[in-house]
Amino acid sequence: MRYNLKKIVPLLLVTVVMLSAIAIQPSSVNAAEPLDIEAESAILVDNETGKIVYAKNPDMALPPASMTKIMTEYLVHEAIEEGQISWDTTTQISDYAYSISADTSSSGVGLEQNKDYTVKELYDAMAINSDNATSIALAELIAGSEGEFVKMMNAKAEEMGMTDTEFVNSTGLANSSLGDNVPEGTDPNANNLMSARSSALLAYRLINDYPEALDVTKIPSAEFEGETITNWNWMLKHGEESSSLQQFHYEGMDGLKTGHTDLAKYGFTGTAERDGNRFISVVMKAESMEARFQETAKLLDYGFNQFENQEIFPAGYQLEDKSSIPVLKGKEDSVQVATDKAFTAPVRGEQADNYGVEYQFSEDAVNEDGEITAPIEKGEKVGTAEVTYNGDDDGYGYIMPDKNPKQINLVTQSAVEKDNWFMLTLGAIGNFFTDIFSTVVDTVKGWF
Template sequence: MNAVKNNWKKRIAWVLTICMIQMVIFQINGSKVAYAETAPPSALSLEVKSAILIDAATGQVLYEMDADTPRQPASMTKMMTEYLVLDAIRDSKLTWDELVNTSKYASSVIGSGQMIAENEKLPVKDMFALMSIYSGNDGSVALAERVGGGSEDNFVKMMNDKAKAIGMSDKTSFNNATGLTRADLKDYASKTYTGENLMTARDVGILAKNLIKDHPEILNYTKITSQKLRPADKAPMTNWNWMLEGYKDSAFRKGYAYQGLDGLKTGHTDEAGWCFTGTAERNGLRLISVVMGANTEAKRFDETRKLMDYGFNNFENKQLVNEKTALDGAKVASVKKGVELEVPLVTKNAVSYIVQKGETATDLKVETTLVDESKRVAPIKKGDVLGTAKITYKNNTQSVDLIADADVEKASWWRLMFRAIKDFFVNLFSDIKSLF
């Protein structure tokens, strides 16, 4: 009998041991999955010199690594060249079909491109494709000279002015339209703008954000995997961006193709290393990543994947303030010469932030400013802008207009007269009362 009991005890012990081992294995595996999905920034272990990950809509920073050290950006410089060309088209100073001449400088510049001959004329749209798809230095110089009134130096001044206008730091400076070094350009290096092109990763992110915001059509070019420059060309221009979603069926690039990725700009020189500004959109969330100084061509894409995975796995776009919301401290605004003396205020638009998935967003800081009272005079229409609110969440600030939530009619002269009489006597009695 004791032997039977002992056998049962041994069996139960074995079952419990096996269950405990399975539970431990499950917990270990489970923790690995959870860690992969919610890995903190310190766990990314990026093998680059600088990096940043931002929300394309707001510029909110989700990750950064040495993002404020100025470095040579190589051909990522061309994003500013693209920006100014698209500005010129928007402002009717240039058209897509206008023929652009190729100078001796443009035709002889080294590096990527070397596809157009001196005095060859191509439409802006083809030059732009050469620059944006194939990173053509020749097309970039030709367009820069055209927009700069025949001078790349004039164009460089526009580049530096634009950098200041969109909030890039004084650590950023441009001296050519391509991102090539002075040694690469040799006799064509600027005599006016010395030094090398420099940008911080943060400034590259600011440039990319504003480029996409002001000219979303840029993505129609940057997402193209290959395209012929001229119909008669035997071989197409091939995009250097291996991560384009369009490469998902490519025999050579499908291992790098990334869901939703449609831009933006690669760059490489011996001095800069391998650089890449990527942008991808999933479920209404567009991210922009920047890596600078990778040591191989493939590594810049591997590290970008880490950044993008971290962003899409851990963050979501969340509406923290609804449209037409009355904010504490600014629920009404005084009105002069109206039937009513106050008008209710609400936010014009909703305000959204990027938050960690599952996070309950609280601790919003709100700072409101009303327009001068000289502008808050009846009649006021529902929807009129009467102020702004700066809403801050975790050091990220957005502004939203405050609008009237009702009409306020102008008071008649009769009503205004009696109101003035009433105010006179109220003030008089108040003054008399203060004497005692």
């Protein structure tokens, strides 16, 4: 059975908005004010540096509902990158996917069987309208079955460092609502689980690994099979036909994914960019559709209004008293060392003044006397410059678990050739006689 979503969806949206007494109002958070987010869990991440600037119960594992589809999107992009499929690859709809599409209680664009759909058509319906059946169809295409796709999802989550995460299906629906189609190897009564930190990490990876994903998530509405499908992200700039949603519009918003089930309540993984700065926000288990957008606006306002990305230490930075280290067996007596890249961080007020640098030389490169042996190549790593923070508040760490932006390579600034054998021999002879002379002097001093 087909439903005229062109008429139904806008009517539902307008009805919900009219019934709501809550509207997103522009907010401004002063530095002295605590940020009070009315959701069970939340997080805010600076996309350039991966620095977490706000967190509330970030590691609480909660049902993410349709925010699950961010992982499905990621694996579609990865399969295309690896040449397994293309945007033009076609597939047909299985009985399982069709049964979900025909269920009016969940998101559905009205798929038909015995008909070819391209990956692009299915992906757009999933990313824009949060369609569940298209998610299943893509999972089956890539992995052969949703059960095998779930294994891929969990393997990728582990690879990314997404702790407090377990996927049991590709859509975010409760397994109990799937009837006889529960993915093989999963608990029939289970739900997907993901923390706000893991959701932000997944969004960070999608945006940075496949930035073209935002070209789809920023679309407020589109045509599918002659019908209009609408993006459930009300913070996008919707058209005049959805003028009642304009109160939720947030400047710079271009993604990413909403989520809702009775158990999960209302969640939203959002992202917005202003003046070249991008933040990723997550709210989980908000009390209403409106609240998830209202709390997201608070988070993003806090990021854009309070923080400024500053280059704290430039590439080539040197500590004044350690700008060079002595060289053994080289044509030069010393070599300059400096950082190989800049350190940038989102800061507010005078926070930048609290950062410092400490050198940690590698035992493999520098001996216990602080000397390096020639030959030396330009750009050779000799240790790390550890960025320190001496203030009271340095945020909540970084979203990438396996990368430490505060640890910068310390490298040589020039090459130093090894001295020739004749000069090394003279040096050794000189050292020999110097040692003898020193011994004689010490002995003579001992006589008196």
